[in-house]
Amino acid sequence: MDYDTFVLFFLNGLTNAMTLFIIASGLSLIFGVLRILNLAHGSLFMLGAYFAFQFTHWFGSFWFALIFAPLVCAAIGIIIERFLVRPVYGIHITFQLLLTFGIILLVTDLVRLFWGVSYLTVSESEVLQGATSMLGVAYPKYNLFVIVMGIFIGFLIWFLLSKTRVGKMVRAASSDREVAGGLGINVPRVYTLVFAFGAWLAGLGGVLAAPLRSLMLELDVHTIVEAFVVVVIGGLGSIPGAFIGSFLLGQLNAFGTLYFSRYEMAFMYVLMAVVLIIRPHGLFGERIA
Amino acid sequence: MEKSRSIIWGKNRFYGVALALLALVLVPFFLSDFLVVFATEMLIMVLFALSFNLLFGYTGLLSFGHAAYFSIGAYGTGLFLSRVSPSLLLAFLIGIVFSFIVAFLIGYFCVRLDEIYFAMLTLAFGMMVHAILWKWDSLTGGADGLVGIPRPKFSILLATIEFSSIPGYYYLTLVVVGICVFILWRVSRSPFGLVLKSIRENHERVEFLGIAMRRYRLGAFVISGTFCGVAGALFAPFERSIAPDISFWTKSAEPVFMSLLGGTKVFFGPAVGASLFMYLREIISGYTELWMIYLGAILIAFVIFLPGGILGFISDKLNAGRRGT
Amino acid sequence: MEPILQTQNLTKSFGHLMAVNRVSLDFKEGELTSIIGPNGAGKTTLFNLISGKTKASAGKIRFKGDDITKLAPYEIVRKGIGRIFQITNLFPELTVYENVRVPVLARKRETSRLLSLDRSLRDVNEETSRILGLIGLSEKSDITCNALSHGDQRLVETGVALALEPVLLLLDEPTGGMGPEETDEMVKFVRGLNENRNITIILVEHDMRVVFSISDRIIVMHSGGVIADGKPDEIQADERVKEAYLGR
Numbered sequence: 001m002d003y004d005t006f007v008l009f010f011l012n013g014l015t016n017a018m019t020l021f022i023i024a025s026g027l028s029l030i031f032g033v034l035r036i037l038n039l040a041h042g043s044l045f046m047l048g049a050y051f052a053f054q055f056t057h058w059f060g061s062f063w064f065a066l067i068f069a070p071l072v073c074a075a076i077g078i079i080i081e082r083f084l085v086r087p088v089y090g091i092h093i094t095f096q097l098l099l100t101f102g103i104i105l106l107v108t109d110l111v112r113l114f115w116g117v118s119y120l121t122v123s124e125s126e127v128l129q130g131a132t133s134m135l136g137v138a139y140p141k142y143n144l145f146v147i148v149m150g151i152f153i154g155f156l157i158w159f160l161l162s163k164t165r166v167g168k169m170v171r172a173a174s175s176d177r178e179v180a181g182g183l184g185i186n187v188p189r190v191y192t193l194v195f196a197f198g199a200w201l202a203g204l205g206g207v208l209a210a211p212l213r214s215l216m217l218e219l220d221v222h223t224i225v226e227a228f229v230v231v232v233i234g235g236l237g238s239i240p241g242a243f244i245g246s247f248l249l250g251q252l253n254a255f256g257t258l259y260f261s262r263y264e265m266a267f268m269y270v271l272m273a274v275v276l277i278i279r280p281h282g283l284f285g286e287r288i289a
Numbered sequence: 290m291e292k293s294r295s296i297i298w299g300k301n302r303f304y305g306v307a308l309a310l311l312a313l314v315l316v317p318f319f320l321s322d323f324l325v326v327f328a329t330e331m332l333i334m335v336l337f338a339l340s341f342n343l344l345f346g347y348t349g350l351l352s353f354g355h356a357a358y359f360s361i362g363a364y365g366t367g368l369f370l371s372r373v374s375p376s377l378l379l380a381f382l383i384g385i386v387f388s389f390i391v392a393f394l395i396g397y398f399c400v401r402l403d404e405i406y407f408a409m410l411t412l413a414f415g416m417m418v419h420a421i422l423w424k425w426d427s428l429t430g431g432a433d434g435l436v437g438i439p440r441p442k443f444s445i446l447l448a449t450i451e452f453s454s455i456p457g458y459y460y461l462t463l464v465v466v467g468i469c470v471f472i473l474w475r476v477s478r479s480p481f482g483l484v485l486k487s488i489r490e491n492h493e494r495v496e497f498l499g500i501a502m503r504r505y506r507l508g509a510f511v512i513s514g515t516f517c518g519v520a521g522a523l524f525a526p527f528e529r530s531i532a533p534d535i536s537f538w539t540k541s542a543e544p545v546f547m548s549l550l551g552g553t554k555v556f557f558g559p560a561v562g563a564s565l566f567m568y569l570r571e572i573i574s575g576y577t578e579l580w581m582i583y584l585g586a587i588l589i590a591f592v593i594f595l596p597g598g599i600l601g602f603i604s605d606k607l608n609a610g611r612r613g614t
Numbered sequence: 615m616e617p618i619l620q621t622q623n624l625t626k627s628f629g630h631l632m633a634v635n636r637v638s639l640d641f642k643e644g645e646l647t648s649i650i651g652p653n654g655a656g657k658t659t660l661f662n663l664i665s666g667k668t669k670a671s672a673g674k675i676r677f678k679g680d681d682i683t684k685l686a687p688y689e690i691v692r693k694g695i696g697r698i699f700q701i702t703n704l705f706p707e708l709t710v711y712e713n714v715r716v717p718v719l720a721r722k723r724e725t726s727r728l729l730s731l732d733r734s735l736r737d738v739n740e741e742t743s744r745i746l747g748l749i750g751l752s753e754k755s756d757i758t759c760n761a762l763s764h765g766d767q768r769l770v771e772t773g774v775a776l777a778l779e780p781v782l783l784l785l786d787e788p789t790g791g792m793g794p795e796e797t798d799e800m801v802k803f804v805r806g807l808n809e810n811r812n813i814t815i816i817l818v819e820h821d822m823r824v825v826f827s828i829s830d831r832i833i834v835m836h837s838g839g840v841i842a843d844g845k846p847d848e849i850q851a852d853e854r855v856k857e858a859y860l861g862r
Contacts, residue, residue, distance in 0.1 A: 097405075102584075107585075109582040280401060472729070495716075
């Protein structure tokens with residue numbers, strides 16, 4: 001393989017990895033704090049993408065969509081947390097999966113109702129169209145923008161969790177709910193906040209991914225499975241784990257298609273199986289007692 | 290618990306089972322061909338759900354990859370019938386043995402993991418099986434799958450039984466499913482079954498009772514997978530053509546819903562759930578395109594309001610009544 | 615006489631923390647030994663090592679002369695080492711009867727029967743009923759464990775331990791969370807196990823009144839090591855023990 005091809009595929013893998021990371025980090029964060037495995041995260045991602053389509057269609061601005069679509073997703077997240085997830089905190093993981101899978105089914109058909117089944121496309125802002133030179137290769141500006149956004153989100157999460165007062169409350173609530181309550185932290189509010197932030201991340205991932213692919217109804221399930229694979233590889237609840245997992249899967253998807261395109265759909269499953277057989281709780285996972 | 294229940298419920302249960310069997314035997318005499326076909330598929334799905342639930346409801350392990358054993362049973366049987374020999378008995382055996390072997394190999398790795406990690410590893414293996422069935426064109430027919438699987442006669446000694454007719458295949462299915470369900474029921478009531486339940490309740494503690502916990506998990510996994518294979522074996526000649534979509538993970542999700550609807554902690558819960566699931570899907574999809582909205586809403590309502598499922602709810606009420614509370 | 619249980623330089627480290635540090639102890643058959651020490655002294659880790667829940671970083675454990683250091687928990691139980699847990703650790707949605715029945719089946723090696731109806735095993739039925747009688751829960755046999763009071767749950771725990779017929783029993787805070795009356799009952803029960811059934815007992819306990827009234831021998835642990843080992847009156851007089859408890 002020559003240098004140009006390598007860089008091209010590497011950057012493609014990185015673009016893929018960063019959208020995955022933005023989604024997976026929200027999933028992992030929600031699990032880490034609320035102990036809820038939220039399959040509906042995939043629905044929020046899909047809604048983010050479809051909102052991106054709708055907002056650019058109505059207002060003619062991708063930037064408008066980038067700012068407001070994730071916020072709408074966060075608001076929907078608050079509704080889901082408040083009315084569907086809160087009544088069942090502490091139930092067995094199986095039932096969490098089923099409940100949130102029920103949400104996926106509901107949302108899929110609602111999207112079908114509003115937007116229909118045909119493929120839709122979203123175009124990025126004109127500023128980000130075209131290519132620029134990167135590592136000696138001409139590469140689409142928009143993809144580079146996505147990579148930068150991914151890294152920025154990584155820093156944002158790190159900063160919020162470790163440097164702010166709210167972040168400290170979140171970490172307290174995630175390590176011991178009762179102690180946190182005793183310290184005067186309003187735990188239910190922290191939970192809602194984290195769920196909303198996670199939903200915002202899912203929505204943001206949806207908007208960012210929208211110009212990279214066409215929108216279709218299978219987007220939610222496809223994405224949530226990928227995000228789950230990433231989170232499980234990295235270890236549930238671990239943000240650095242989600243980052244490494246995204247990176248691995250992104251690169252595998254990019255270079256794998258180059259060599260074994262026939263079995264492309266099995267890549268991520270093989271990767272996950274290998275990781276889990278060697279490390280039963282993922283790369284950075286803690287034991288769930 | 291067993292003592293008191295068997296005295297009070299023993300007779301009623303016997304009559305209940307006898308009545309249900311009689312009704313099942315009479316189905317082809319009273320129902321249209323369309324409904325007999327529907328009933329045959331329902332029986333196959335009942336077996337699929339019940340064998341899945343041995344692992345889920347009894348052992349506490351949520352598999353997201355049981356479509357793999359179902360489809361290996363189906364492909365094994367279908368391939369044998371269409372390419373090797375039109376012997377139904379041998380074809381069934383081949384399908385079942387293959388699903389047994391694959392369940393053993395996959396289970397060996399999976400039973401070391403707990404909870405969500407277990408679920409994800411079963412999903413991973415299930416999807417690898419799907420990828421193989423889909424992409425190994427020369428053997429499996431690729432995306433088109435196997436078409437025109439024969440439904441041959443069945444000969445024992447001098448007697449020949451015709452299974453190509455709709456009632457004929459219904460009865461074959463009824464007998465096979467009946468035997469399998471009986472075996473599964475015995476397993477659930479055996480000492481082995483009690484150990485499975487205790488693993489569900491507290492798998493770490495089980496080791497400290499001197500029980501090699503993983504072997505029992507593996508045992509449950511293999512039994513569960515093999516009986517899913519039987520369901521698949523019945524499915525191939527029933528449908529006459531099978532495609533890789535029967536190994537996709539959405540197929541693995543079906544027994545999960547069925548078990549949840551009916552109740553995971555009552556043996557016949559998933560059977561009720563499977564019947565209800567298929568009935569609902571038939572009714573709702575005939576009435577609207579948006580059947581997933583209804584399924585989603587039903588699922589959410591069950592988790593929040595009826596986590597024990599329908600039979601679980603009924604049996605709780607009965608128990609409470611018996612205790613006089 | 616050869617000790618029934620022996621640890622040789624037993625060590626368990628978690629990163630830099632030495633939870634159990636080169637502990638060498640002999641336990642005589644029929645003896646009732648208590649292990650005491652402040653929180654974090656390594657008592658529970660020592661139990662976890664003996665029962666196979668955690669694997670030793672170094673050192674050996676011998677039971678009746680056999681090396682059991684690397685055995686799985688279920689193999690250690692089969693050799694005759696039973697354990698009662700600190701936090702009640704039962705099968706919450708199974709009945710009292712079933713909770714006691716599983717260990718009976720396990721000891722009689724009947725658990726791999728696949729197709730025989732469980733209730734048809736007559737000797738298992740009798741044995742289970744007998745143990746329920748011993749712990750005084752025959753009347754409550756059909757109740758699921760999560761519906762029992764805390765004291766009754768502890769009783770089920772002891773029933774489970776009895777069902778395994780151990781030679782050596784590890785008891786992790788058997789009186790934890792009990793009121794004075796329940797504590798007296800438990801003390802009587804443990805003493806009965808030791809004297810009437812000749813079960814060797816190792817106990818971790820915080821209630822000093824219990825420890826000093828019941829033990830033949832007391833071992834004091836501190837930061838992973840043994841700092842004193844002797845008869846109750848020797849321990850009472852030991853300066854280092856006072857320091858370990860009061861010095862902090």
